[in-house]
Each structure stands twice: as C-alpha cells, then as structure tokens.
Amino acid sequence: MSERSERTVRRSDETPEHPDFLWRDPEPRRHYDVVIVGAGGHGLATAYYLAKNHGITDVAVLERGWLAGGNMARNTTIIRSNYLWDESAAIYEHALKLWEGLEDDLGYPIRFSQRGVLNLAHNLGDVREGRRRVNANRLNGVDAEWLTPDEVKKVCPILNTSPDVRYPVLGATFQPRAGIAKHDYVAWGFARGAYQRGVDLIQNCEVHGFRRDGERVVGVETSRGFIGAGAVALSAAGHTSVLAEQLGFRLPLQSHPLQALVSELLEQVLDTVVMSNSVHVYVSQAHKGELVLGAGIDAYNGYGQRGSFHVIEQQMAAAVELFPIFSRAHVLRTWGGIVDVSPDASPIIGRAPVDGVYVNCGWGTGGFKATPGVGWVYADTIAHGRPHPLAEPFALERFVTGALIDEHGAAAVAH
Amino acid sequence: MRFVFDGREHIAEPGDTLAAALLRNGVRIVATSLYAGRPRGVFGIGAEEPNAYVHVDSGGGETMLRATQVEVYDGLRARSLAGKGDLGTEPDTARYDKTHAHCDVLVVGAGPAGLAAALAAGASGARVILADEQPALGGGLLGARALLDGAPAADWLAAAAARLAAMPEVRVLPRTTVTGYHDHNYLTAVERRADCLADPPPHMARQRLWHIRARQVVLAAGAHERPIAFADNDRPGVMLAGAAASYAWRHGVLPGRRAVVFGAHDGALVAARDLADAGVEVAALADVRDGSVVVGTEADADGVLTAALIAPLGADGRPAGAPERVGCDLLAVSGGWDPAVHLCSQSGGRLAWSDEVAAFVPATSAQQERSVGAARGTFDLAAALAEGSDAGAQAAEATGFQGSGAELPTVESVPMDRQSPADERPFGAGRALAGRPPAAFFCVEPADEAAAGRVFVDLQRDATLRDLRRAVGAGMTSSEHVKRYTTIGTAADQGRTSGVLAVGLLANVLGRSMTDVGTTTYRPPYTPMSFALLAGRDRGRLADPERITALHAWHEARGAPFEDVGQWKRPWYFPQPGETGQPQDTMEQAVLRECRAAREDVAAMDASTLGKIELQGADVGEFLDRIYTGVFSALKVGRCKYGVMCAADGMVLDDGTVSRLSEGRWLMTTTTGNAGVVLDWLEEWLQTEWPSLDVRCTSVTEQWATVALVGPRSREVLAGLAPDLDVSNESFRFMDFREAEVAGLPARVFRISFSGELAYEINTPSWYGLALWQAVMAAGVTPYGTETMHVLRAEKGFVIVGQETDGTVTPQDLGMGWAVSKKKPDFVGKRSHQRADTARAGRKQLVGLLPDDARTVLAEGAQLVTGPPPTPPTPTHGHVTSSYRSAALERPFALAMVIDGAARHGETLYAVDGDQVTPVTVVEPVRYDKEGARRDG
Numbered sequence A: 001m002s003e004r005s006e007r008t009v010r011r012s013d014e015t016p017e018h019p020d021f022l023w024r025d026p027e028p029r030r031h032y033d034v035v036i037v038g039a040g041g042h043g044l045a046t047a048y049y050l051a052k053n054h055g056i057t058d059v060a061v062l063e064r065g066w067l068a069g070g071n072m073a074r075n076t077t078i079i080r081s082n083y084l085w086d087e088s089a090a091i092y093e094h095a096l097k098l099w100e101g102l103e104d105d106l107g108y109p110i111r112f113s114q115r116g117v118l119n120l121a122h123n124l125g126d127v128r129e130g131r132r133r134v135n136a137n138r139l140n141g142v143d144a145e146w147l148t149p150d151e152v153k154k155v156c157p158i159l160n161t162s163p164d165v166r167y168p169v170l171g172a173t174f175q176p177r178a179g180i181a182k183h184d185y186v187a188w189g190f191a192r193g194a195y196q197r198g199v200d201l202i203q204n205c206e207v208h209g210f211r212r213d214g215e216r217v218v219g220v221e222t223s224r225g226f227i228g229a230g231a232v233a234l235s236a237a238g239h240t241s242v243l244a245e246q247l248g249f250r251l252p253l254q255s256h257p258l259q260a261l262v263s264e265l266l267e268q269v270l271d272t273v274v275m276s277n278s279v280h281v282y283v284s285q286a287h288k289g290e291l292v293l294g295a296g297i298d299a300y301n302g303y304g305q306r307g308s309f310h311v312i313e314q315q316m317a318a319a320v321e322l323f324p325i326f327s328r329a330h331v332l333r334t335w336g337g338i339v340d341v342s343p344d345a346s347p348i349i350g351r352a353p354v355d356g357v358y359v360n361c362g363w364g365t366g367g368f369k370a371t372p373g374v375g376w377v378y379a380d381t382i383a384h385g386r387p388h389p390l391a392e393p394f395a396l397e398r399f400v401t402g403a404l405i406d407e408h409g410a411a412a413v414a415h
Numbered sequence B: 001m002r003f004v005f006d007g008r009e010h011i012a013e014p015g016d017t018l019a020a021a022l023l024r025n026g027v028r029i030v031a032t033s034l035y036a037g038r039p040r041g042v043f044g045i046g047a048e049e050p051n052a053y054v055h056v057d058s059g060g061g062e063t064m065l066r067a068t069q070v071e072v073y074d075g076l077r078a079r080s081l082a083g084k085g086d087l088g089t090e091p092d093t094a095r096y097d098k099t100h101a102h103c104d105v106l107v108v109g110a111g112p113a114g115l116a117a118a119l120a121a122g123a124s125g126a127r128v129i130l131a132d133e134q135p136a137l138g139g140g141l142l143g144a145r146a147l148l149d150g151a152p153a154a155d156w157l158a159a160a161a162a163r164l165a166a167m168p169e170v171r172v173l174p175r176t177t178v179t180g181y182h183d184h185n186y187l188t189a190v191e192r193r194a195d196c197l198a199d200p201p202p203h204m205a206r207q208r209l210w211h212i213r214a215r216q217v218v219l220a221a222g223a224h225e226r227p228i229a230f231a232d233n234d235r236p237g238v239m240l241a242g243a244a245a246s247y248a249w250r251h252g253v254l255p256g257r258r259a260v261v262f263g264a265h266d267g268a269l270v271a272a273r274d275l276a277d278a279g280v281e282v283a284a285l286a287d288v289r290d291g292s293v294v295v296g297t298e299a300d301a302d303g304v305l306t307a308a309l310i311a312p313l314g315a316d317g318r319p320a321g322a323p324e325r326v327g328c329d330l331l332a333v334s335g336g337w338d339p340a341v342h343l344c345s346q347s348g349g350r351l352a353w354s355d356e357v358a359a360f361v362p363a364t365s366a367q368q369e370r371s372v373g374a375a376r377g378t379f380d381l382a383a384a385l386a387e388g389s390d391a392g393a394q395a396a397e398a399t400g401f402q403g404s405g406a407e408l409p410t411v412e413s414v415p416m417d418r419q420s421p422a423d424e425r426p427f428g429a430g431r432a433l434a435g436r437p438p439a440a441f442f443c444v445e446p447a448d449e450a451a452a453g454r455v456f457v458d459l460q461r462d463a464t465l466r467d468l469r470r471a472v473g474a475g476m477t478s479s480e481h482v483k484r485y486t487t488i489g490t491a492a493d494q495g496r497t498s499g500v501l502a503v504g505l506l507a508n509v510l511g512r513s514m515t516d517v518g519t520t521t522y523r524p525p526y527t528p529m530s531f532a533l534l535a536g537r538d539r540g541r542l543a544d545p546e547r548i549t550a551l552h553a554w555h556e557a558r559g560a561p562f563e564d565v566g567q568w569k570r571p572w573y574f575p576q577p578g579e580t581g582q583p584q585d586t587m588e589q590a591v592l593r594e595c596r597a598a599r600e601d602v603a604a605m606d607a608s609t610l611g612k613i614e615l616q617g618a619d620v621g622e623f624l625d626r627i628y629t630g631v632f633s634a635l636k637v638g639r640c641k642y643g644v645m646c647a648a649d650g651m652v653l654d655d656g657t658v659s660r661l662s663e664g665r666w667l668m669t670t671t672t673g674n675a676g677v678v679l680d681w682l683e684e685w686l687q688t689e690w691p692s693l694d695v696r697c698t699s700v701t702e703q704w705a706t707v708a709l710v711g712p713r714s715r716e717v718l719a720g721l722a723p724d725l726d727v728s729n730e731s732f733r734f735m736d737f738r739e740a741e742v743a744g745l746p747a748r749v750f751r752i753s754f755s756g757e758l759a760y761e762i763n764t765p766s767w768y769g770l771a772l773w774q775a776v777m778a779a780g781v782t783p784y785g786t787e788t789m790h791v792l793r794a795e796k797g798f799v800i801v802g803q804e805t806d807g808t809v810t811p812q813d814l815g816m817g818w819a820v821s822k823k824k825p826d827f828v829g830k831r832s833h834q835r836a837d838t839a840r841a842g843r844k845q846l847v848g849l850l851p852d853d854a855r856t857v858l859a860e861g862a863q864l865v866t867g868p869p870p871t872p873p874t875p876t877h878g879h880v881t882s883s884y885r886s887a888a889l890e891r892p893f894a895l896a897m898v899i900d901g902a903a904r905h906g907e908t909l910y911a912v913d914g915d916q917v918t919p920v921t922v923v924e925p926v927r928y929d930k931e932g933a934r935r936d937g
C-alpha cells in the first residue's frame, strides 16, 4: 500500500483544527442579571467582555435560531477602520486594535488576515472623497494611503486598471492593516470564551415580548418561557426594530436584504481585499481558496433572508469588469442576510427609552468589523449603566439633536 | 472521437460524457483529493459527482466542471484538478446571452415523471417549458431496461419527444439546468449551447441564462444516489451502484470486471443485477438489511481498489467478527436515493424525513409548485409516470386550461428472479424485492479512531467521520454548525453525496430524529453558474449605458477628454495645438485659456446633461414651496429662480433653477448626477405624502440640448444669433426666460449665470443641438469644458452639490441662508434645521482658502489643521472641497468647509495631504466680482 493512499486526512494549515470543546446547550434559568437578545457576533462578544472585563457572568445570550446563524454567518468578513469621521474612526480603530490581539485573547485560530483593503475610485468625485478620507484617517492615527492606478495594479495585479473599462480605476485608498477573518470562528471563539466564564448560550429561544414593572423591564417572554432579567441588551441586527416595537418605541432603522456569494475553491489569485462602491462589488479570496463577493443592498424593506436575483447579476457584471479572469469562476452558493440601516449609516449604541434596556443596532452592511469593539463598549455601557465614551456619539438621541455621523456621503463605502 | 485527458490521448464514443469516456479507457484515477492528496476516481454519473472535477482547456476553456456532465467532442482537452479550480490568466471572452420567458407550466426534469407532466400539460394547450440538464430527454429512463408498451424505453422516449415537438406551445430545452427558484414563481435556468460542440459557429452564445416566470411549476428533477460511508470508502473503484449500472447500460462502459455491491435498499440489488447482466462478475453482495456490510477496502500501490472487506453486523449495529476479503475492482455502493429537493427547498417549501422512502421528501409547498416522481420519493416507474401526468394536468388546470392527463405506457420491469448469466448467485431467491423497505443506514462504524479519519463523509472536502464526531464533541448540535465546523457539504458538488449522510450521522449521535436535525438550507444555484454568464453582455462598454449629449461628436472631433459624471460623458476641457506636456499640464493651459475667454470675451459650454424636469399642474407652485427651501409659488411667468432642496435631515440634497414657462408649466433643472435622484424624490413625496396635489413630473433631460453662452460678449453673440430677440438689459433681465428663434432654431433662452458673468443658457430640442452649437461656435466663441465651469463657479464661491456638500451640510453652512425662507410654514428639512445640533453656531461653514505661497494648488481632499506638523491624533478643522489655479485671480485658490469658518477669515490653517503640509489663509468664499456687477451688466 502506498504512502499516498494510506495517508489519513491531516488538515494542512489551510484549515485549522478547531478546539475539541466549544460550548454546551444549557436549559434556561429563571433569571439572569443580564439577558442579551441575539447570539450574533455582537451579542456573543458583549457577553464575553461582560464576563471578562467586568466580572458579570450571570448572563444569558438568547438566540432564536442556531448560534451566530444570522448576519454573522452571512457576511463577507471585511475588517477595516478607515472611516471618515473622528467618532467612527475611534470605534472602528478600537475594534481593529482588538482584532490584532484577538486570536491570542480567544485562543482560537480565527484566521484574521491583515491583507489590506483597497477602496477603488472611479470618478473625480471618488478621488476627492478618497483622498479626503485618507488624510482624515492619517490624522486619526489610522493607517491609510492614497494609491495611483499604477500603485493599485502593484497591490492587485489581476485588477483591470486599464483606461478602457467603462469606469476606469482612477486610484484607490489602501489600508494595509485591514483584512478579513473567518466569521464562524470568531463567533465560536467568543462563544467559547463566554461559556467558559459562565455565560449561558441558549439556542432556539426566540424573544417575542417583554415584561415590565412600571418603566422598568424585568424580563423577556421567549419561545422557551419567561426569563427574568436585570437588564436586557438588544443585539438582534436586522430584527432590532421588531423587538423595539414590542418594547413600545421606534428606531430609525430600515431592514433590507443584503446578499453575498462564494465561488468554488480556486488557486490563489487575490491576496488583498478590493472594494468598489461606484461599480459596486467587493471581493476577497478566503483562506481555503473561494472567492467571497458581496452584492448591493436590495432596495425594498423586508425580513426574509433572500434577495433579488438581478442584484447578483449586476454584481457579477461588475466583478468580471474589474477582474476579467473571474469570468471563469462559478457561483457556488448565494445567500442573503437582513441588515439594519440607519439614516446616517452609523450604528446606534446606548440606553433605550425603556429603563433597563440597551440597544446596539444600525450596523447595517458593516458591523462585522466592529465585533470585538462593539462587544467591548456595549459591555462597558451595560456594566456601568452609562455610555462608554466611544459609544457616546452613537446614542439614539443624535436623531433628535441632529448630531449625525454621516458615513455614506463621504466614506461612501458600504462595508 | 479523440480527446486528451491529463496529456494522454483517448478515444470516446458519441454520447460519452468525459466520465464515461475515462471509464471506457480504463482511467481509474481522475483526481487527487484536496487536503489528503489521496487518489480519487469517478464516483457518480451526474450532478452529484464529488470527485471527478476537471479543467477544460479546449474551446472557450472552463474550470471546475464535473466530468460526469462534460460532453466529449472531438478534440476535447481536459485535465484533472485537486479540489481547486484554476482561473488561468486569460479572461473568457465568449458571448453569453440572457433571455426572458413566461409560461403557464414549467416542468423541471425530463425523466419519466417530467415527460408525463409536460405531455399532459402540453395537451391542454398550456404554454409549457420543459427543461432538462442532460443533452437527451429521458432522465432515469436513459439506458433503463424496463419495457414501455412492450418496447425498449428509448422507443417511448422518441415518441414522447415527437409528441412534444408537435405541440406548438411546448418548448423543450435540453442541456438546460434550472438553477434557482426565487419568489413569485420566478426561476432561472442555464442553457449550455456551444460547449458541447467541437467547432461552434462564432455567433453562438456559449450559454444562455433564462429568466422564467412560470404560473405553475412541476418539479421532476429526479433523485441523487446516496452512498454509505465506511473506512477507505474513497478509493478509485468505489462508486455509486446505480451510477455504475447506468454506465454499463447507457454508455456500454463497464466500470469494473469484478464487483462487490453494498447497499441498504432494493435499488442496490437492481444495480447488482444490472451489472451482472452487463457482464460484470458480481463477487459479493452486502445488504445492510441482511446484516452484511463493507467495513473497509484494500488498494494497490497507486491507491486503486483491489478488495472489499465484508463483515456481519452485530446486534449493536456495529460490524462484528472478522471481515471476509473479497477481491474486486469495483465496489458499487448505494445507501438510497435522495430526492432532488433543492428547488422545492429554495422556493420556501419545507422538507421532512420519510421513513418509507428513507430520505428527505418535500413536505410543504410555499409557491405554485408540485414535486413528482423520484423528486418526491416515488421511485416506481409506473407510479412516477402517473404522478407526472396528474401533476401536469393539475398544473394546466390551475392556469385555466382543461387538462386530462397524458396517455401512459404500460410498464414491464426486468424480473428480479432471473438468473444472472455471469454469476452463480441468483438475485431473486431469498432476496425478494417486494415489500423490503429501505434501511436508513449511513455509515459503517470503523474499527478505531484512526480509521474514522478515513471514513470520508464529504469526498471533495476530505471531511471525515472523525471531523464530524469532533464537531459534536465540541458541543455542536445543529447541522448548520456541523457543516461549518467540518466543511461537509460546502464544496463544488454542493454536498449532494454528503449532506444527508451528515444529517444521518448527526441524528444517530444526538439521538434525534432526521426531521428534527434537518438538512442545511438549500441555496441557489442548483449547480454552479459561471460569473461570465451572470454578467452576460453587461461587460466593457456595455457594463453601464453611456449617456452622451447631442453635441458629443463635435467634442470628440475636437479632441476633448471626457469626464464621467454619473452615466454621462462630459467634455472636460478642449486642448488646442500648442497646449502640450503631460495631460495635467495640457489641462492647466487649456483651462486657463478657457477661463480667460469666459471672463474677458465669450465662451460656451455644453450644459445638456443638467437634469431637466418639467412640472405641470395647478399645484406646482405649492409643491415647489414644500420641496425647495425658498418661495416659488410667487414666481412670475417668464422668470427663473435659483433654489436649494434639502433632505428630511435638513442637509442639502440638490440645487438648480426653476423657470415658469407658463401659468401651469414649470421647468426645473437639477445637477447632472442627481437628476434621477431628484425625480424619484419628487415622485416619492407626491405619491406617498401629497397625492392630493395636482402635479405631474416628466423628465425632459434628453429632449433638450443646452448651450451655456458666457462672457462679456455673450449678449452680442446672442443678438447676432437671435435677431428677433430683444436682448437689452432692460427687457431681458437677469433671471428672465424667453422663447425665441436662435440661429433659426426654436429655442428657450434663460438668462442664468453659473459663472458670475453675463450669461445665457439656450435650450433647443436635442436634434437641433448640434446645429445650435455650430452656429455659436461660428460666431467665434471659445468652447469650454467641465473643469473651466468648476473654476469659474468656484471663483464666485458657488458650490457644487456633492463637492462642497456631502450630506452633512445645510444651506446655512454654505452661507446660503438667503435661499431659505423664514416665512414659509414648512418645507422639507425645515424642522431639522431647528434641531439643536443643526441650529448651533460654529458648524462647519464654507470658506475660501488662499495658499500662503500663492503657488501651490492644494489637493482636493486635504484636511485642515491648526498647526504643523500634525502628529496623530490631530483634530481636523475641515477639509478642502475644491481647488484650482485661477486665471482671473492670477493665483491658486480653494474652497473648504471649516469649523466655524465664517468667523475665522484671516486665520492661518495648514492643509495636510499625505506628507505635504501647506499653510493657507482663510478668506471669504467669493473671490470674484462680489457685487455681481458683471452678471447684471
């Protein structure tokens, strides 16, 4: 028998060994100090930091489906911190710094890969805004460079930077420290860390109502019965507005489908992340070799996790236009998530209008990158009953005062 | 037919798939596995194939195709892959088409059930589309041995095809895979056209993407054979049993000489019989239901199968006792048939495990669809035909046709008790088929942990039983988690041979029911679709429509470079001979000259791209009062007015002018890039908030060509072109509008200025646009482009929406409080202007900047700080929005948005762009003719 035929499967370093132990499913207890609604990346990270940073471990994370099966399982995992405004740069850069130590902190091979992110400019307006953002980033201590088309070509040789495409590449912003990570592993890493510290992760447990005592929330009604809570922290992404309605307040959120897709495994062709907002496509090649591409948002509102086919067609046209060699790749799987979009394309973090309730939502198309950062500041906010300094500008009140942090006009980059 | 595989030439027979041809030529190793590097052979016969993925080099070339679905043509060149595709360096330049179709009944799959459905629906007169991914109709009947109406199945197939062809409303699409089932019975399908041809005609699209809107759908996509997992189940020579038999009977290819058949249902026995009848020696038959299983295999030095190890099953469901070694070169395995429930699941239908069928079957329908035949677990041929016919008739009836079912053939299967000629052992006696239910059996327990690492659940991903157990051990209880932990089911075969296995294993370990564990969600597409196909013709120049003005050819002939503004191509500047050097230098020289012409003489620009919306109705004035920040209802006929509109958050959305053409007709202009946005915005308010207003909006952007005539001599030029028009300052005032004949053409003339000069905008119907422009040029006017337009307006401190503004700027921030009515009770954005942060002092405000060295042209996008050199974090005080070299000012200047800018004139700031830091002085934004004397003169 040949050596070749007898080899058992030893995962090369392309697929890391997962830990032998992640978490166990407990029965829900009758009361917790803190109940987090939604076991996406944000809910899990919040539970982890509540336990780790604040010693608050009487915590349950309630998830209506399987753990981290919402947007956390569906996003294209782009991580960057090159946002325009100081407030955004501060929270995303805080997250990026955490990402840089997260693999060690969680003891989990989360495949964080700082391969750089290019944001392409295709018209003079893009160029202007790109440079503006690069300069703002540098003043904020966020690594950022402006690249000419030739420099772009060096970073990403397979990109079509010739002038004869419909919208030629006129330059790009580049953040070398940006990159991607493996979403599931991140979620499981946080879940394991939280579980080890005593947090209950309760799957198949849908919150469908809240119980109040006067102005104050005292617990949640779930598909597995009533669960009492000292504080309730919403982290339900695309479904936050549904929960807010049950609590009797309205959030300035619109939920939209957002789709993504993967190709089959391919030999390495792309070792950075490329995003184009004008031509609308963003792509990276995951560590196993599949191309991961995100599409545009579907224009209509909805909670069904499926988007429109023509959006995928447009996205592929853009992909092939910018990366001619992608023409031979195949779409293996498409899917959709539901993203919660706020009027200024910035998140809402802080106290809700009901005592004991906290909100974290509005991350829209770009909250994966914030996962450790938001977990950190949200946990701190819950632990102290007041907004963490980085969360302060993102309070719900800004829609009353008008102190918006508008990230679509200038950053003009969705993810 | 000759073809080349991995550099070696072979001979194929017509009708061969690449997999069949490889088996025919004795090629046993067709791939190397992804991680373990183990040799792999052909495993299946269709879309379920997990091993044999190839790269085709001939023709247009394509990567990661299943050899089981590649049709061989003379000259085909292909190579094996190790679980990963190779994109190469050359793009696929083949043509891909898209088409749309509507039908009453779409039948997916042309096996017996699908054919019966199509015949029944077609007979009713309904519009039917029948799609099948194979080149020939027949599905499971291809190569089948049953007699239909006493004749070979092929005869009935030929007759059925002929009947369908004779039905005028039936369209049959072979080589067409229905890939997606979306909402509202909207399905997509991929038709392969040129790929099967050695020499396709050049006009032929390689593939065609169908967008099908079907009123009713019949899903008859058949079933995929499911293996059973055991140690070393991945050797070349281990195959699905039904697939092995089909190669023999359909392609005349024996996938082995001596076979062991291992199964858990009657289908495996049928396969064994068929293999034997085809001339394969069936050395042993292991039927789980008889307590006999394959526990492992042996291989030769190349890793190719040489023997199967068979052992009895103990009472605990584990193998018991020493295995018997049976030499073989084919191990035909069949754990059962999994109905192709993919499309049903995609459509929103739910699945449930059926003990009777031992498979997941459709349980609920979410859309107008019915599953029939093997696709719903009906494997008996006669029953499948009847089901198909009923479904076809019902579907036709549901769309208003009178259905009556198809005429069905009698079915005679090959009796099982016939003695196999090639083998002593009978397949009938003691193994009666009737009434033997299938066993739900997924995996033979390996001897030890090491062996569990060689029990392959997902062959393509090299994922094993050990991986799955680790996932469960780690605490994972959901099939979605297990899939993600182990990667089972995520490969290019989309888990067709591994998905249900994994569910079965999980259900066993967790002690839960199959339905409870459930499959992972089936997502489109059904089989992988090429990027190029999805892109279709929307590539290159067709990636997005190019909008050009009526004057475009003239600009091109004059050598103007173009700027993309939205979809428009706008001339950027008009270089002249002598203006040389790098593009940047040429532009600077041209722009300085154009600017001088506009300020000192007369110049003209093609302004046709400005959005133009005509508003009609009794309430337009009231509507505009609500939409703009200023008052428009009082505008007199023949007058124009500048306006700013805000979004609900009070931030500037767009600006432009409104002219009152007559009592009830108004013309609004918008910025070039925002024309569509503004029209949507107007319609949104009219349709959702103020439906009672009598206002109709029509885009007329493309109906009019616009020439902006600018400069001190513009009046003189206009007078020459329009002798009948009184152009005197008294009768044709600033912001007047006149209809006139200009250069003998019907025209609207507006005295509007975006440059600060005496200026006119002349509109003429688009088809006269070029004539008007030529007449203007003939009068000795200098043409100018968008860059000069930018400089001229910036010298005057006029903003460009999207350049000075970015969605965070109010009219007041721009120093345009004068454009915001204090008297109107309401307008869009008014309430937001009163919010604490929006109303506060010290917001970012528009200013001018003068670089202290009077030489440097600041970079647009530079940030402004209070002192050099900035070390992070340095708070920014604003940014440069526009920056130019000015001919009129004889120096560079810029516009910027600066915190509390209006109060900081005279202050020094530092503009930071990359590593470059330039001191600048804050000044007021209007740098030229502040009094407006030139404009009004």
Ligand SMILES: Cc1cc2nc3c(=O)[nH]c(=O)nc-3n(C[C@H](O)[C@H](O)[C@H](O)COP(=O)(O)OP(=O)(O)OC[C@H]3O[C@@H](n4cnc5c(N)ncnc54)[C@H](O)[C@@H]3O)c2cc1C
Pocket: A037, A038, A039, A040, A041, A042, A043, A062, A063, A064, A065, A067, A068, A069, A070, A071, A072, A073, A074, A075, A076, A077, A078, A079, A205, A206, A207, A208, A235, A236, A237, A238, A239, A240, A243, A258, A259, A260, A294, A336, A337, A338, A339, A363, A364, A365, A366, A367, A368, A369, A370, A415
């Ligand atoms: C296609 C796509 C691509 C994306 N790409 C990127 C990207 O590249 N980079 C990036 O930074 N971001 C990206 N995002 C956005 C990112 O995924 C989200 O912003 C982020 O995941 C949201 O936080 P979360 O992980 O907590 O959300 P989720 O994972 O959606 O978590 C919310 C959870 O709440 C649960 N829940 C909802 N209602 C209830 C209830 N009543 N009771 C109990 N549980 C409930 C849900 O089931 C879900 O598990 C993308 C999103 C999508 C859809």
